[in-house]
Amino acid sequence: MKIIDKINEKIEKKEPFYSFEYFPPKTPAGVTNLYTRMDRMALMEPLFCDMTWGAGGSTASMTIELCVNAQKLSGLEMLMHLTCTNMPKGSIKNALDSAKDAGIQNILALRGDPPRGQTEFKECEGGFAYAIDLVKYIREEYGDYFCIAVAGYPEGHSDAKDLDTDILHLKEKVDAGADFIVTQLFYDVQKYFDFVDKCRAVGINVPILPGIMPIQNYNGFVRMSSMCGHVPDAILQALEPIKDNDEAVKDYGVELGIQMCRDLLDHGVPGLHMYTLNLERSTRLILEGLGLTATARRELPWRPSTLAKRAGETVRPIFWANRPKSYLDRTASWDEFPNGRWGSSESPAFGDLNESYYSHTTASVQERKAMWGESPVTYADVYETFTRYVMGAVKSLPWCDTPLHLETKSIQERLAAVNRAGYLTINSQPRVNAAPSDDPMFGWGGPGGHVYQKAYVECFVSPENLKRIIEKCNKMKHVQYHAVDVNGNSYSNCGKGTTAVTWGSFPNKEILQPTIVDTDSFMAWKDEAFSLWLSMWASLYHDESAAHALIHQIRDSFFLVSIVDNNFVNGDIWDAFDLRMPDYEYTVTGYQRMKKRERIQLGTPVVVNGKKLAIFRHGARYYAMQQFCPHAGGDLALGDIEDIDNMLCITCPRHGFQFVLLSGDCLIGDAWKAEHYPVEARAALPDTPRTLFVGFPQLNCSLFYEEDF
Template sequence: MRISHKLQKAHEDANSKPTFSFEFFVPKTSQGVQNLYDRMDRMYNYNPQFIDVTWGAGGRLSNLTTDIVQTAQSVLGLETCMHLTCTNMPIELIDKALKDAYDSGCQNILALRGDPPIDGGEWTAVEGGFTYAKDLVKYIRTKYGDHFDIGVAAYPEGHTEEPDQDVLIEYLKEKVDVGADFIITQMFYDVENFIRWCEKVRARGISIPIIPGLMPISSYSAFKRRATWSEISIPKHFEDRLQPVKDDDQLVRDVGTELLVELCNKLVESGHVNHLHFYTMNLEKSSVMILEDLHLIAEEKEKSLDTLPWRKSLNPTRTKETVRPIFWKNRKYSYVTRTQDWDEFPNGRWGDSNSAAFGDIELFTHGVLRQSPKRSIELWGKPSSIQDISALVVNYLTGKVNSLPWSDTPVTSEIDSIKDQLVALNQSGIITINSQPKVNGVPSSDSTYGWGPKNGYVYQKQYLEFLIPKAKVQALVANIEAINKPFNSSDNYKDNYNILTYFIIDNNDDLSSNTKDDSANAVTWGIFPGQEVLQPTIVEKVSFLAWKDEVYRIAQEWSTIFDNDEDVASKTAIHSIIDDYALVNIVDNDFVGQDKIFSLFENL
């Protein structure tokens, strides 16, 4: 959705709270990009109206900008605004960037002239490029009509090349006249000056939203450096309060938070501002502290009418996607990547799962293990035995570790009711991968299990996915059959009714199952007023086979981190998962009776 439309909708009620957004810049390393995605993922839960991503002018960083925009829109489900500058940008590169944004579903561009060269000198346009931001705005509007919301920059305290505020407002009016939809300002701390500037802007007939750019204060040196670089004034009361604590970063952050909260409250009270934009510098804590003190972070994110139990993509090719295999519950990056060319999403149903549903595992040019070798060791250490790997999973289940090689996101409160059983399984040498407890008609507003429209009810079958020593598979199957037998022998079920259904496969593709090849088993569903049943997560064969490839590839890549002689025990331990363990998933189709899955492992 376009930013101006989102803000209008968010503030239809005159008494609505201010909204907010975050800016991120493009990291210089691949691991930095990965860490940024993780941070964006967490900050999604604060419910920003949008994020924006700065432009790396020309070369590799500009390509990363479009990659980050694509991931934010398609994988993370974040409304995204892409910066686009004239610096080092001939029209063919501008066209490519705009097409990439368009294809990803991004509908918001911040059109900027860009900064002059770092080594000094005047700004000059490249051959075949634009000289002013207004030229870029006009070009985007001419080529794409009203598809994009176009933002422009403004400078309440003047610009290095033009200190006269009134002249700059005239330049701003020119950008608005050729098609700009909203304004994001340079950072500032002098709120009184900003309010006077807003009055001048409105007096000039500029009526589009003004979004103030706010820089949190995380350390005194960074605060002074950024203010000097941006050539903005620092109010005396800022210096008076920060100077005495300047050598204590924690106190600086606390005092800085208080100062920014005061500033934000004055902005909102002025009536000129109802949205706050934070320059995060790819950090999280300082911005969040300000939002918490402003009481803008809700205890529970309000559920929208189209909320699903997985993060919905904003890519236009996936807008009708309503079903996903549960195997990728904690690996949304790889799922979206592997299904990005799948032609069944427009149907809004699972459809034919054989129709190019999963791209080849080889499409991951940087590997399926999302962390660098160094970062992997920082996160997961050097496990030298299966017991160490099991202990790592236990630490994940208990919140001491935030991710695993096969799980990108932290564990949630959903597992609390089965946490003790999961911990016990891992301590016995069975490595759990994914799970969910049974749920029988919980209100859709429930803070743990709820999703979807209000006044509905949600249901879940108990599900468990795990790696088990192949030597124990036969006994496990016997235990499953013992539970299923009373139902299979009943006259009421002539066609093999299985309470417990399963898939078991090893790295050699030795597959066994008690399900039909073409069946899709819904393991989560919702009943809502006035609409059909939604069944957003399923278990079925084709996707399980694709997931199996990924699980064993993850183990393979993890083991290769330890190719040196001193880490041979770690390599051996991880590689034993590939050689000696089978991947299993079990669904308990009786979502109203006693739990059955965990009883399978007694005396196994």
């Protein structure tokens, strides 16, 4: 898609946007790391990203490759730089043809810097002297296919006679066919405003995006600021006393970036172009400080490809949710993609997985051993690895090359429990009933809608655990399962139809069903899923080792099972698992049935089996906590219950102890230790007292102690 169309749509809706710039790394390891970082930053939903072109065309092939992969497999709309330096007309045509063949529709046309070792730009034989020549050539040869961006210089180009003359040259580029302008970096916001005013005065009416470069370190700032001209004295004075403290400089860079960007947005700038320098932290913190990432909406539950041939794709099987690049790779040869509904079994077959950066983990052998075990020898060792992944202590598994989805936090403890018991989960989603489409955890699609999900769990299980699942599921009216082993032996209680597991209702639109489960896709996925045990995990160990034999044994004997709970209103998919396992320590201390007509007054103490509890609700479930502080030796006041950032906390007024409850699970810790023991880490803190809490699914109260955090 053309970026100018996206920009104009955002301007019409008055929705601010942002974009990111990257540059090609010099080493294969750097390229791998950049792919990972781009994937992670893609979750911030940038409108587009651009990739630079090395001085003298030194990174031409890598720039094209990075743009193609990012657009094809990461769902990023790419703006490819193209310069005149050392580029005869034939080379430029080859680059543009390659971009067009790959579905890239956006070019940033630049004159470019002199080749390394030269101080002046010299037109190469058979090439172009200026960016305007490149703009004209693109329009003459390719018509309207490409969206063309050009560079603007708020204080004038270094080779220009003066700013006014430079702006006239910029107008010539726009008149020749440029669609929008991206400015050079600057630190004086007023210079940008003056530049835009001068551009409008001479008839330049295309969008002009400000280029923002967060300050990362003092020496880099001095070097880069020499390119942009004036730096306000206030910035120089703020940096002087901290210039030798890199962390302080970065923090100031974030603070300055927020201040500059807020000023720009307040003055009506439609969007921000962030020069990331291939770094994430400062850019993320600036956008979070502006509140822009909180309003970024996912178009679909999964990230769509930006390739033109996949533009209408709106449905995918859930099985590749954690390996989206594999799905894109295996369906790359399809001529048509599902739109509105999943096709029949006569649809094109899934292709074989190709070898590439994108079909394998980016982690090295040593990194994978550190995550998955130097030498696992028991099932429990493997179970612990899966548990550590769902708790966030391990960043990837062979089947999960994406970060944990935000919604996973709502079922994190349940997932940990089933993994410890040998139900090795590789995919899951909680049930969702009519969540607003702008919900920060579950939302997707346009404004004003509601989204729904059926609970889903996919896991590897032993034959013994599969028997338990089948026995449980056969007693559960709304639950369907499909299990298969590496040899294709299959057990199922569902037919060969397609089941939507995610859907959304939006104003003036048909119901969207972007995620489905179907038998044929599951069987295609199972071959890939079983192969990863060997190609990604067993291959880490010597062929004769116990670890190698263990992973082989699991792959050869375990089943892959897909479970869907069709009751998205009040179903409980976890009933399909036997959670009362030896390694899940709890003690049932009481049971009480509540009258259906009895309303639970939140914040009112309830006595259950002689224990006074505070009742609260989190999401669609009710919970209770014992109102007793063993340190203060007395009850906590009901007024001390707070809702802080979606976490319910009860604070001991005497000692500052916090009881933090997240999605029905309880952590206890000193407030001052919060940064050392984040909630996500589920760290066991010193002197942690036992905590009594109670769940009320369907108004039945199961009271128990949980001692392992």
